[in-house]
Amino acid sequence: MTVPNFETTIGLEVHIELKTQSKAMSPAPAEYGAQPNQKTNVIDWGYPGVLPQANQGALEYGMMAATALHASVTRDLHWDRKNYFYPDNPKAYQITQQETPIGREGWLEIEVDGEKKRVGITELHVEEDAGKNTHGTDGYSYVDLNRQGTPLIEIVGAPDLHSPEEAYAYLEALREAIQFTGISDVKMQEGSMRVDANISIRPVGSDQYGTKVELKNLNSFNYVRKGLAFEEERQAKIYLAGGTVRQQTRRYDEATGGTILMREKETADDYRYFPEPDLAPIKVSDEWVDEVAQRLPKSAPERRAHYVGTLGLEPYDAKVLTQTLAMSDFFDATVAAGANPKRAANYLMGDVNAYLNEKQVDLEDTQLTPAHLAAMINLIEDGTISTKMAKRVFTAITEGKDPIAFVEEKGLKQLSDPKDLQPIIDQVLDANEQSVIDFHGGKDRAVGYLIGQIMKVTHGNANPSVVNQLLMTALQARKPE
Amino acid sequence: MAQEPLSKTEVEAVASLAKLTLQPEEAASMTEQLAKIFDLVNTLAEVDTTGVKPTYSPSDVQNVLRADVAVDAQQATALLANAPEREGDLIKVPAIIDEGADK
Numbered sequence: 001m002t003v004p005n006f007e008t009t010i011g012l013e014v015h016i017e018l019k020t021q022s023k024a025m026s027p028a029p030a031e032y033g034a035q036p037n038q039k040t041n042v043i044d045w046g047y048p049g050v051l052p053q054a055n056q057g058a059l060e061y062g063m064m065a066a067t068a069l070h071a072s073v074t075r076d077l078h079w080d081r082k083n084y085f086y087p088d089n090p091k092a093y094q095i096t097q098q099e100t101p102i103g104r105e106g107w108l109e110i111e112v113d114g115e116k117k118r119v120g121i122t123e124l125h126v127e128e129d130a131g132k133n134t135h136g137t138d139g140y141s142y143v144d145l146n147r148q149g150t151p152l153i154e155i156v157g158a159p160d161l162h163s164p165e166e167a168y169a170y171l172e173a174l175r176e177a178i179q180f181t182g183i184s185d186v187k188m189q190e191g192s193m194r195v196d197a198n199i200s201i202r203p204v205g206s207d208q209y210g211t212k213v214e215l216k217n218l219n220s221f222n223y224v225r226k227g228l229a230f231e232e233e234r235q236a237k238i239y240l241a242g243g244t245v246r247q248q249t250r251r252y253d254e255a256t257g258g259t260i261l262m263r264e265k266e267t268a269d270d271y272r273y274f275p276e277p278d279l280a281p282i283k284v285s286d287e288w289v290d291e292v293a294q295r296l297p298k299s300a301p302e303r304r305a306h307y308v309g310t311l312g313l314e315p316y317d318a319k320v321l322t323q324t325l326a327m328s329d330f331f332d333a334t335v336a337a338g339a340n341p342k343r344a345a346n347y348l349m350g351d352v353n354a355y356l357n358e359k360q361v362d363l364e365d366t367q368l369t370p371a372h373l374a375a376m377i378n379l380i381e382d383g384t385i386s387t388k389m390a391k392r393v394f395t396a397i398t399e400g401k402d403p404i405a406f407v408e409e410k411g412l413k414q415l416s417d418p419k420d421l422q423p424i425i426d427q428v429l430d431a432n433e434q435s436v437i438d439f440h441g442g443k444d445r446a447v448g449y450l451i452g453q454i455m456k457v458t459h460g461n462a463n464p465s466v467v468n469q470l471l472m473t474a475l476q477a478r479k480p481e
Numbered sequence: 482m483a484q485e486p487l488s489k490t491e492v493e494a495v496a497s498l499a500k501l502t503l504q505p506e507e508a509a510s511m512t513e514q515l516a517k518i519f520d521l522v523n524t525l526a527e528v529d530t531t532g533v534k535p536t537y538s539p540s541d542v543q544n545v546l547r548a549d550v551a552v553d554a555q556q557a558t559a560l561l562a563n564a565p566e567r568e569g570d571l572i573k574v575p576a577i578i579d580e581g582a583d584k
Binding site for chain 1: 498
């Protein structure tokens with residue numbers, strides 16, 4: 001929703017944490033969940049005399065992100081220092097790429113209300129994250145430097161977004177594009193994706209932007225949308241009352257859905273950027289860019305086109321399968337292991353997703369494997385087990401059991417051979433003469449009853465379609481004179 | 482390109498960025514000393530650098546990069562022992578609100 005008579009301008013700045021083994025400028029492990037300060041070394045603490053050691057992996061992830069976002073990769077790179085004092089930043093500067101961002105002039109396609117639009121990405125920087133500062137109520141802050149130095153990419157979006165809905169769509173497109181590069185988990189709730197928003201409004205037709213307000217504490221895509229919608233209204237009210245919007249940083253308040261003033265900026269921050277003297281400049285060759293680009297997994301749109309075009313899936317199913325890279329990779333591997341694509345898709349979207357939701361786990365943290373799922377699907381396809389039996393087999397494969405061994409062990413084989421089924425059917429018909437008479441008297445219900453009896457005798461292991469076929473033939477043969 | 486003479490206001494601004502509190506007489510002497518350093522550096526401005534690429538490093542060495550391999554230094558105990566104050570495994574510092582984070 002945009003406010004009538006005003007035009008909204010939004011630019012998003014997104015920080016994404018990279019899944020490297022080590023930190024951006026030190027070999028300390030880039031790991032979460034450890035005891036405070038355990039994953040740190042003298043470089044992270046900014047000890048006198050230490051020198052940064054730039055991580056090639058982080059730089060290459062930056063190149064991958066740039067490529068995935070259709071940006072050009074900068075060939076002459078150097079690092080810069082951004083100077084500021086804060087306890088979570090012990091050396092009092094952050095190493096970043098102010099002057100030579102790894103990527104420039106990219107774009108993403110978004111779709112809002114069926115309308116497609118390209119949104120610009122101004123630039124991408126590889127840089128270091130800060131540590132974690134927790135404010136106590138006792139006048140002290142408590143610092144954990146485990147996160148200090150973990151590599152980030154900062155993705156500076158162009159001010160091309162004109163509504164909170166477009167901002168939301170941009171974030172979804174960005175998350176998808178980055179997730180399918182495999183360089184980050186891009187999870188807002190875990191802080192591996194963080195969003196700051198700049199928003200201003202101006203009367204329609206004005207050629208000057210309004211004063212922009214920066215929004216922080218936007219901890220979900222939904223909060224981004226709500227916070228921006230609140231700001232549009234707040235700023236419009238000020239303008240309509242003849243006031244002026246002040247340049248502020250405001251915090252989104254999750255409890256009220258509004259924004260609260262954090263600070264007012266009179267002047268721009270002065271970070272005294274200068275080239276980092278402790279690191280050598282970097283020359284990026286065409287070969288290097290190509291080599292890194294080749295390591296990129298297929299993008300989500302490419303995968304969807306393949307699923308629909310080649311594998312014959314519905315577009316909706318293709319969309320669901322590409323919600324996460326893990327799901328899409330799992331599907332590809334299941335199909336590669338010989339499973340019928342439609343059945344594999346149905347299992348992933350149905351039983352597997354239900355299982356993940358119930359257990360609140362990610363696919364990669366389960367014992368499910370593409371090989372086991374494919375083997376189970378093939379057991380269904382060749383008639384060995386029914387889809388009903390497959391429920392038990394599915395539970396077994398979530399526990400890491402081999403489906404073929406499980407089926408043998410539990411005697412879960414479906415009776416599909418007419419040689420085995422015919423005597424059982426004859427036996428059931430002999431015992432239920434009245435049902436045979438009812439059937440020929442036009443009571444179709446009798447068939448259901450007879451099938452039920454056959455299933456009872458076979459403990460549910462009979463192949464329903466084979467039973468159906470044999471039963472109908474047998475019934476016709478017993479037509480009363 | 483010759484620089485404007487350094488003003489006392491600029492010196493105070495730089496001091497504040499560096500979290501330094503200067504007494505008035507210190508500000509005056511700093512301005513004087515810094516101005517001399519500026520003058521010295523300004524002699525470089527006499528060189529015609531038209532068409533010369535900026536030098537980002539005094540050395541010709543390029544592409545010094547470390548492979549992405551984690552090394553757990555196991556230094557936390559020693560590092561925390563050097564912290565001015567600590568609370569468990571956390572470093573305890575005077576609270577500074579409303580700056581930093583997500584630069």
